[in-house]
Amino acid sequence: MELLKQKVISEGIVLAKGVLKVDSFLNHQMDPFLMREIGREFKELFAEEGITKVLTIESSGIAPGIMAALEFGVPLIFARKQKSLTLTEDIFVEKVYSFTKRETNEITVSKKFFAPGERVLIIDDFLANGEAAFGLTRIVEQAGASVAGIGIVIEKSFQPGRKLLLEAGYRVESLVRIASLEDGKVTFVEEE
Amino acid sequence: MELLKQKVISEGIVLAKGVLKVDSFLNHQMDPFLMREIGREFKELFAEEGITKVLTIESSGIAPGIMAALEFGVPLIFARKQKSLTLTEDIFVEKVYSFTKRETNEITVSKKFFAPGERVLIIDDFLANGEAAFGLTRIVEQAGASVAGIGIVIEKSFQPGRKLLLEAGYRVESLVRIASLEDGKVTFVEEE
Numbered sequence: 423m424e425l426l427k428q429k430v431i432s433e434g435i436v437l438a439k440g441v442l443k444v445d446s447f448l449n450h451q452m453d454p455f456l457m458r459e460i461g462r463e464f465k466e467l468f469a470e471e472g473i474t475k476v477l478t479i480e481s482s483g484i485a486p487g488i489m490a491a492l493e494f495g496v497p498l499i500f501a502r503k504q505k506s507l508t509l510t511e512d513i514f515v516e517k518v519y520s521f522t523k524r525e526t527n528e529i530t531v532s533k534k535f536f537a538p539g540e541r542v543l544i545i546d547d548f549l550a551n552g553e554a555a556f557g558l559t560r561i562v563e564q565a566g567a568s569v570a571g572i573g574i575v576i577e578k579s580f581q582p583g584r585k586l587l588l589e590a591g592y593r594v595e596s597l598v599r600i601a602s603l604e605d606g607k608v609t610f611v612e613e614e
Numbered sequence: 615m616e617l618l619k620q621k622v623i624s625e626g627i628v629l630a631k632g633v634l635k636v637d638s639f640l641n642h643q644m645d646p647f648l649m650r651e652i653g654r655e656f657k658e659l660f661a662e663e664g665i666t667k668v669l670t671i672e673s674s675g676i677a678p679g680i681m682a683a684l685e686f687g688v689p690l691i692f693a694r695k696q697k698s699l700t701l702t703e704d705i706f707v708e709k710v711y712s713f714t715k716r717e718t719n720e721i722t723v724s725k726k727f728f729a730p731g732e733r734v735l736i737i738d739d740f741l742a743n744g745e746a747a748f749g750l751t752r753i754v755e756q757a758g759a760s761v762a763g764i765g766i767v768i769e770k771s772f773q774p775g776r777k778l779l780l781e782a783g784y785r786v787e788s789l790v791r792i793a794s795l796e797d798g799k800v801t802f803v804e805e806e
Binding site for chain 1: 647
């Protein structure tokens with residue numbers, strides 16, 4: 423997605439240890455027009471998948487997720503990273519390790535929002551090791567629903583998440599794929 | 615906002631101690647069309663305020679916030695509830711007490727996103743005691759920017775937040791105002 427690539431080039435900041443800071447347009451300040459375009463792009467990519475729900479994880483997945491949900495005309499559910507006092511019914515709980523924050527979170531989704539047979543599109547802002555994405559797929563499958571695809575805004579292609587998800591049989595579409603963040607520089611995966 | 619009132623009536627669940635559960639359309643599962651209408655409503659209410667930024671707080675403020683930001687054509691910033699490892703520059707930090715969760719969070723916003731003179735619209739999903747809203751106003755004002763208004767999706771008018779914000783001189787617009795949640799029943803504030 424060219425618009426997103428340009429944003430990464432002009433506003434992304436490469437920190438130490440493979441961290442790409444995109445807090446000016448994606449995960450702290452957000453550009454609503456870019457988010458809308460991201461939603462439209464996911465719609466185009468997964469148009470034939472019969473999506474009935476979009477699932478993401480708080481917080482940075484919510485804006486691209488709601489825009490995708492709007493395009494598909496289906497609800498968005500976001501997984502919470504800790505139990506909430508007002509979630510009293512049965513919930514699905516999965517453990518997800520964050521390499522960036524070096525901590526394990528429990529992600530939770532209320533059971534009532536997925537019915538068997540539903541086709542769920544998982545959306546997240548970043549794909550690196552695939553921990554969050556796998557946690558979300560386990561929740562979908564526990565519900566008897568199926569993962570119709572995984573849509574990622576920025577993929578760190580030098581980390582194993584994509585490969586592991588593909589090996590597990592999932593369709594993964596990433597709007598931008600980054601081959602390397604070495605020497606403080608963003609290098610994209612060459613288009614085929 | 616009639617559409618929202620209908621959603622509260624048909625899908626809201628009154629729990630003990632003044633808690634209204636709206637997780638089927640606002641803060642766990644989200645209806646993207648309702649979110650878009652909420653964004654349009656805020657645009658209409660604050661159209662004359664010269665808004666340059668929208669500010670909200672993770673996580674449930676993000677969807678209504680991004681839709682409002684889209685209508686105004688300005689960026690959305692969401693305050694984080696804990697420090698992030700990838701936020702390395704100077705940040706504003708404010709303490710906010712949550713009565714629902716009975717805990718104090720530090721909310722943080724990167725300093726670089728607000729310039730003196732900006733007109734900031736604060737959006738949140740709920741207004742009860744006003745703790746979060748006041749925390750956000752303090753951040754805006756520390757930045758030398760001004761609070762152009764506070765837009766709330768659901769106001770618990772039987773709690774003191776609205777009164778305190780009005781007394782402090784802020785303009786508060788709530789799309790739905792709830793007078794009482796007694797006896798397991800939602801009663802709205804009578805329109806004048």
